[in-house]
Amino acid sequence: MKAAIDELPPFRRITGPATRQDVKATLRACLNDVTGQQIITFNPAAHVEVDPVRKPKALVWTDERGDIYQSILPQSARTPPRPPRSTSLSSARPRPRRRHTRP
Numbered sequence: 001m002k003a004a005i006d007e008l009p010p011f012r013r014i015t016g017p018a019t020r021q022d023v024k025a026t027l028r029a030c031l032n033d034v035t036g037q038q039i040i041t042f043n044p045a046a047h048v049e050v051d052p053v054r055k056p057k058a059l060v061w062t063d064e065r066g067d068i069y070q071s072i073l074p075q076s077a078r079t080p081p082r083p084p085r086s087t088s089l090s091s092a093r094p095r096p097r098r099r100h101t102r103p
Helices: 002-007 019-038 063-072
Strands: none
Touching: none
């Protein structure tokens, strides 16, 4: 029977370490509320150990990486390039004046 079960394809996705930490945090928060209501006497989730998670190191966007990303991105998701901003002060919109109300 065990061999037959082992041959079956997996029916669930494997969760990553960050997902496991989120699940533990949610469960622990729920059980803390129940402990506060004195429905249970201790929080068993507080004693569960989960592997630590390290954030992935950020990548700097180089022109080459940007070109690769743009080639992968579908045409419908691309935004048109922005027009260049004017640097002259005369084209800047005036700020609206604040109206001060007296009490």
